[in-house]
Amino acid sequence: MSVASNDRDAFSYAKPGPFLILGFIAMPRPKQWVGTRVNTHGGTIGPSDYTMPKEFWEYISGQADRAATLQERISERQTAKIAETYRANLDRAAQSDFMRVMDQDVKLFGRGAFRTK
Numbered sequence: 684m685s686v687a688s689n690d691r692d693a694f695s696y697a698k699p700g701p702f703l704i705l706g707f708i709a710m711p712r713p714k715q716w717v718g719t720r721v722n723t724h725g726g727t728i729g730p731s732d733y734t735m736p737k738e739f740w741e742y743i744s745g746q747a748d749r750a751a752t753l754q755e756r757i758s759e760r761q762t763a764k765i766a767e768t769y770r771a772n773l774d775r776a777a778q779s780d781f782m783r784v785m786d787q788d789v790k791l792f793g794r795g796a797f798r799t800k
């Protein structure tokens with residue numbers, strides 16, 4: 684969970700798996716957030732079209748870049764161990780939340796969403 688702000692907005696942010704949860708501390712431009720309110724009348728929450736302020740998208744993209752930079756710092760030895768673990772558990776890995784989230788990221792950002800050494 685993170686808390687972020689700029690000169691106009693302040694929010695808390697958590698991304699448990701494929702779901703994004705936002706809690707607004709200050710929201711001076713609510714009309715820039717289209718389709719983002721959770722509506723539980725139907726009992727399910729699914730993909731939809733969303734509109735958000737450019738600054739929030741830049742924050743999300745910055746977090747993704749930060750994660751990619753941290754991943755690049757993983758040693759070759761540790762990277763090999765991770766790959767070995769995935770190969771030993773392919774069926775389990777393929778059905779994991781991690782793989783579902785990665786699939787969504789590729790759909791959103793393309794293959795460039797993941798850098799390799």
